[in-house]
Amino acid sequence: GQNIDQPTEMTATEGAIVQINCTYQTSGFNGLFWYQQHAGEAPTFLSYNVLDGLEEKGRFSSFLSRSKGYSYLLLKELQMKDSASYLCAVMDSNYQLIWGAGTKLIIKP
Amino acid sequence: GAVVSQHPSWVICKSGTSVKIECRSLDFQATTMFWYRQFPKQSLMLMATSNEGSKATYEQGVEKDKFLINHASLTLSTLTVTSAHPEDSSFYICSARDQLAGDTYEQYFGPGTRLTVT
Numbered sequence: 001g002q003n004i005d006q007p008t009e010m011t012a013t014e015g016a017i018v019q020i021n022c023t024y025q026t027s028g029f030n031g032l033f034w035y036q037q038h039a040g041e042a043p044t045f046l047s048y049n050v051l052d053g054l055e056e057k058g059r060f061s062s063f064l065s066r067s068k069g070y071s072y073l074l075l076k077e078l079q080m081k082d083s084a085s086y087l088c089a090v091m092d093s094n095y096q097l098i099w100g101a102g103t104k105l106i107i108k109p
Numbered sequence: 110g111a112v113v114s115q116h117p118s119w120v121i122c123k124s125g126t127s128v129k130i131e132c133r134s135l136d137f138q139a140t141t142m143f144w145y146r147q148f149p150k151q152s153l154m155l156m157a158t159s160n161e162g163s164k165a166t167y168e169q170g171v172e173k174d175k176f177l178i179n180h181a182s183l184t185l186s187t188l189t190v191t192s193a194h195p196e197d198s199s200f201y202i203c204s205a206r207d208q209l210a211g212d213t214y215e216q217y218f219g220p221g222t223r224l225t226v227t
Contacts, residue, residue, distance in 0.1 A: 033215070033216075035218075040200075040221075040223075041220065041221065042202050042218040042219055042220050042221045043153070043202075043218050044218070045215055045216075045217070048215060087152060087153070096155070096158070097143075097155070097216065099152045099153045099154075099155075100152060101151065101152040102152045
């Protein structure tokens with residue numbers, strides 16, 4: 001079966017750095033997405049990785065290792081507005097998105 | 110660019126009635142649109158994939174006669190919840206894939222529709 005695992009909840013301090021991990025087992029791989037979702041709102045796109053390595057975009061970076069079935073989202077200089085759920089999703093061989101359950105990130109002052 | 114709208118943003122209906130939700134890609138053409146449902150504190154659940162000009166592909170366990178999907182143009186897909194029941198109360202989100210976006214296959218999400226069935 002297809003499976004995406006990520007921690008249910010994480011807590012971090014404003015100004016700090018946090019890493020949210022995602023491991024996956026899917027039938028085929030056509031890229032991994034990270035989305036941010038605030039409560040009651042639709043997800044917004046953060047990053048897309050299809051090749052191994054680190055993609056940096058401002059305060060957010062995303063890493064992928066296809067051989068390990070592993071990705072992480074790194075958030076630097078945390079701000080209170082970063083409190084949200086972070087969803088990891090893998091595109092399988094049929095170009096369908098397989099979604100993780102999401103990681104709720106709580107930022108404390 | 111790449112804006113997706115949904116209408117209505119929230120709706121309350123009585124049990125047994127039908128509700129139609131519209132999903133529009135405002136500044137791009139979308140041959141493929143997706144309908145998701147999300148219950149509180151849970152992740153997105155794909156309900157169906159909607160392809161312009163053809164029948165939707167439903168995920169296992171989703172009743173196609175209850176959740177009617179029509180994708181009549183490259184910018185509009187509709188989801189009709191027929192004979193709604195309280196257990197259909199949920200957050201319904203659509204997304205669209207830009208057919209000209211090349212290999213990224215990024216999905217752009219609408220703002221969601223919160224349905225409450227009383």
